[in-house]
Amino acid sequence: MAVWGERLAGVRGVLLDISGVLVDSCAGGGVPIPGSVEAVARLKQSQLKVRFCTNETQKSLGKLVGLLQQLGFDISEKEVTSPGPAACQILKERGLRPHLLIHDEIRSEFDKIDTSNPNCVVIADAGDYFSYKNMNKAFQVLMELENPVLISLGKGRYYKATSGLMLDVGAYVKALEYACGVEAEVVGKPSPEFFQNALQVMGVEAHQAVMIGDDIVGDIGGAQRCGMRALQVRTGKFSPQC
């Protein structure tokens, strides 16, 4: 315990990943990872500030939070940093009109975004919407742009669902990057801006925060590069090999 006390000295805020840390995803929504409901409750009863930091883009923020509440988690929409709203802000600031290669479930998050005559592509974890036809359409939009812009909501390799490991958006980002000769801009973990936004909302400095996640690159590496501490759980996609 003394070791943990030293490692976490000065921590004032905790950032929690959701998929693989609090729940294992499945088609219907998810199942809590044993102990996670209670852990969130204890954290929120402590002096620590708590925020949820997710790359979830198969469910709208409202639906995600509703499902977590049903599973017993003490969580509200305003406590979650997720890529959809962050991407909308960037699109507005830069006058970008996206072609959306996303899951139908999060289409509503882009309701106020002009998608006519696209000058960029936004790609998220579209799941079954990653058909050849939909991928090819996004590819063609990018190839027709003089300065192709590809914005990716996360860049995860895969995630753990109750049915097994599932390909995440990062694989499809790599496909478009290779085909079009572009490099995607990532909105979401491990983007430093994404973590910094979460920290700012919490009112906590990076050196006072710890990120808890199951992804060694997106969660752990990303947080550490921002000057945060990070803890990798042994649930979700955790594997001793990577």
Next chain:
Amino acid sequence: MAVWGERLAGVRGVLLDISGVLVDSCAGGGVPIPGSVEAVARLKQSQLKVRFCTNETQKSLGKLVGLLQQLGFDISEKEVTSPGPAACQILKERGLRPHLLIHDEIRSEFDKIDTSNPNCVVIADAGDYFSYKNMNKAFQVLMELENPVLISLGKGRYYKATSGLMLDVGAYVKALEYACGVEAEVVGKPSPEFFQNALQVMGVEAHQAVMIGDDIVGDIGGAQRCGMRALQVRTGKFSPQC
């Protein structure tokens, strides 16, 4: 003409790409590129040895040749080097049992290959068969292998169809490489073994051969790395930018 004479001095054999050079592909088969039927006829009437070298994997060799014959080309199956048969030979030599992520049209080329209890994945230009479900299955097979082997029939970024540019197998190879942390072995252009096999069948040395293609990487770069000369046509996917 003197310049061409110098550039092609000593050439005894010509390797011809098919898609983008002889035909523009489309859903039903393809349409000849103007002048290509006559060009093949003239080449075959000359002293030069002629061979066709394609990464086509959306049609079986038999069907491809049949379609080309219908379009007026003087071509037979034995004159074509294509990735399907080359892959089958490698699978047999190495005792590999593939999970096949391929177009239904070329499944018959793997009829004599044991696909039970897979210990590798073979990926080809599956077109509409590149569904999320099929990609995820290939991903899961690779992730369950202790030594994952991914064999890719070509690695093209895209090709030109009559309906526009179309994503090729290379994009999906990159997706699996990233998700699984593996590097694919390419069977087909630009693999040196593939070109060398074609040259061997022709009985021509690399320095006596010229490759004619529309892909700057797969056709031109690949052939040049083998010591061949190469000519890029301005049809198919050719673009002054790349």
